[in-house]
Amino acid sequence: MTTFRISEAAALLGVSADTVRRWVDAGRLRAERDEHGHRRVGGADLAAFARSQVGESEGGGRSSARNRFRGIVTDVVRDAVMAQVEIAAGPFRVVSLMSRQAADELGLEPGVVADAVIKSTNVVVEIPGHERVAGNV
Numbered sequence: 001m002t003t004f005r006i007s008e009a010a011a012l013l014g015v016s017a018d019t020v021r022r023w024v025d026a027g028r029l030r031a032e033r034d035e036h037g038h039r040r041v042g043g044a045d046l047a048a049f050a051r052s053q054v055g056e057s058e059g060g061g062r063s064s065a066r067n068r069f070r071g072i073v074t075d076v077v078r079d080a081v082m083a084q085v086e087i088a089a090g091p092f093r094v095v096s097l098m099s100r101q102a103a104d105e106l107g108l109e110p111g112v113v114a115d116a117v118i119k120s121t122n123v124v125v126e127i128p129g130h131e132r133v134a135g136n137v
Helices: 004-011 017-025 045-051 099-108
Strands: 003-005 039-042 067-078 080-089 092-099 113-119
Touching: 003 045, 004 017, 004 039, 004 045, 017 039, 039 045, 039 092, 039 099, 067 092, 067 099, 080 099, 092 099, 092 113
Parallel strands: none
Antiparallel strands: 003 039, 067 080, 067 113, 080 092
């Protein structure tokens, strides 16, 4: 079974190692001690905890899009027709291209809290440190 050090779990959850330690100490996240006395979080336990932390959209409407990243607008570059909007959502950077009119109507400026809602028919899943699967081009 895959296990993670506290620092690895923290990086995956987008929080500090101290926060993960507090969650473990409070019994919110299960961890076991390894042979060296270090706390390790099981992959299944971490996945279940991460899933429980995902909040439902606070917006009023319904949508088929399931990929939502709440963050803070860090940059908006506008020209006459288009705008490039950058959002920092935890450790992730999301960049969106939209019409300038849409950016203006939404009031997008650095410091504004916004949700990046992503619906895609093409999502690539990679496992860090693994070579390409044989037979795939």
